[in-house]
Amino acid sequence: MTVPPGSSEVTDADPPPHPTQALDDTVHQRHRLGILTITAEAERVEFTYLRDMLALTGGNLSRHLAVLAEAGLIDVTKGYEGRRPRTWIAITPAGRNALAAELRALEALVLRHRRKPDA
Amino acid sequence: MVEFARDRETGHPEQLLADLTRIRGAVRRDRQANAFPLLAFGALTLTSAPLYLDSIGPDTLRPQYENPVLAALGGDLLQNSEAIGWYWLAALLVGYLGTLAWYRQRALKVGVQTPTRNYLIAGIFGVLGGLALGPVLQFLATGTATAVSEAVRLVFFPIYVLLNLGLIPVLVVAVGLLVLARLERSRLLAIAGGLLVVSLALAPVYVNTAPFNDDFPSVGYLPTVLLPALVLLTAGVVATTRARRTHA
Numbered sequence: 024m025t026v027p028p029g030s031s032e033v034t035d036a037d038p039p040p041h042p043t044q045a046l047d048d049t050v051h052q053r054h055r056l057g058i059l060t061i062t063a064e065a066e067r068v069e070f071t072y073l074r075d076m077l078a079l080t081g082g083n084l085s086r087h088l089a090v091l092a093e094a095g096l097i098d099v100t101k102g103y104e105g106r107r108p109r110t111w112i113a114i115t116p117a118g119r120n121a122l123a124a125e126l127r128a129l130e131a132l133v134l135r136h137r138r139k140p141d142a
Numbered sequence: 143m144v145e146f147a148r149d150r151e152t153g154h155p156e157q158l159l160a161d162l163t164r165i166r167g168a169v170r171r172d173r174q175a176n177a178f179p180l181l182a183f184g185a186l187t188l189t190s191a192p193l194y195l196d197s198i199g200p201d202t203l204r205p206q207y208e209n210p211v212l213a214a215l216g217g218d219l220l221q222n223s224e225a226i227g228w229y230w231l232a233a234l235l236v237g238y239l240g241t242l243a244w245y246r247q248r249a250l251k252v253g254v255q256t257p258t259r260n261y262l263i264a265g266i267f268g269v270l271g272g273l274a275l276g277p278v279l280q281f282l283a284t285g286t287a288t289a290v291s292e293a294v295r296l297v298f299f300p301i302y303v304l305l306n307l308g309l310i311p312v313l314v315v316a317v318g319l320l321v322l323a324r325l326e327r328s329r330l331l332a333i334a335g336g337l338l339v340v341s342l343a344l345a346p347v348y349v350n351t352a353p354f355n356d357d358f359p360s361v362g363y364l365p366t367v368l369l370p371a372l373v374l375l376t377a378g379v380v381a382t383t384r385a386r387r388t389h390a
Contacts, residue, residue: 056158060166064173064254065254065255066255066258068253071253076165076168130159136155
C-alpha cells in the first residue's frame with residue numbers, strides 16, 4: 024500500500040507508537056499520580072489525609088493540587104466541620120479517565136520492557 | 143507511605159505500579175468501616191427473634207390477615223406478621239440511616255470517605271420493594287394469564303416463601319451488605335452477605351423438614367432469624383477484630 028506524500032495515515036509497516044507517548048505530563052508526576060490514585064478510591068479525601076499518606080509538606084501538596092485542579096482532574100472544596108476548616112478533594116470523571124489512561128500506558132511499558140529488556 | 147513519598151523521579155514503571163497498588167490497598171483499609179453495619183443489623187435481627195415465636199402452628203391453616211400496607215415487610219401469614227412488619231420497617235430505617243451516619247462520621251475522623259450513594263439507593267429500593275412485593279406477586283400470580291401466573295409462581299417461589307416467613311427484610315439487609323461490599327471492595331462483607339443469603343435459603347428447608355405436621359415446635363420460626371443474626375454478629379466480631387489489628 025502506497026501512502027501519498029503528506030498523508031498521516033498509519034500503515035501496517037509503521038511501528039506502533041512507543042507507550043511513553045501515551046504518558047501525560049500532568050498526571051505522570053509521581054505525587055500527582057499518587058493523589059489521583061488515592062482520590063479514585065474514595066468519594067472524597069481530606070487534605071491532611073493526602074498530606075500524611077504521601078508524606079508531603081502542605082505547600083508542596085497544594086501546588087500539586089493546583090496543577091490537577093487547573094487541568095480539571097480534581098475538584099477542591101473548602102468548608103468547615105464545626106469550627107475546624109476542612110479541604111476535601113474529589114476526583115472528576117476526566118481525572119478517572121486520565122488515571123486509567125496513565126495506568127494503561129505504564130502497564131504497556133512494563134509489558135514492552137518484559138518482552139524486550141533492552142527497550 | 144514513606145517509600146512512595148521518597149523524593150525520586152518516577153523511576154521504573156513496574157515499581158511505580160507496585161507502589162500505586164500498595165497505596166490503593168492502604169486507602170481501602172483506611173476507609174473500611176464495616177463492623178458497624180454488621181453488628182447493628184446483627185443486633186436488630188437478634189432483637190426481632192421473639193416476634194418469630196409462634197405457638198399456633200402451620201401457617202397454611204391460618205387465615206390471611208389484612209395487615210396495613212406499611213407492615214407488609216412481615217408478610218401476612220405468621221402469628222406476629224403485623225408486628226414483624228412494623229418492627230422491620232423501623233429497624234431497616236434505623237440500620238440504613240445509622241450506617242450512613244457512621245460512614246460520614248468515620249470519613250470526618252479518618253479523612254477518606256466511602257461513596258455510599260448506591261448503598262442508600264439499595265436501602266430505599268429494598269424497603270419500597272419489600273413493601274410492594276406482596277401485592278405485586280399476588281397480582282402476577284392470580285390476576286394475569288395462566289401461563290404468566292404459573293411462571294411467576296415457579297420463578298418467584300423462593301421469594302414467596304421468604305415473604306410468608308417474614309424474612310424479606312433480612313434479604314434487604316443482605317442486598318445492602320453486598321452493595322456495600324462492592325463499594326468498599328470488602329471480601330468480608332461479600333462473604334457475610336453471601337452467607338446471609340445462604341442462611342435465608344435454609345429457612346424454607348427448616349420449615350419443610352421440621353416436624354410441623356404432628357407437633358409444632360415451641361420455638362416456632364425462631365431458628366429462621368437466629369441463623370442470619372448469628373452470621374451477622376460473627377462477621378461483625380471478625381470485622382471489629384480486624385479493624386483493631388489494622389489500626390493498632
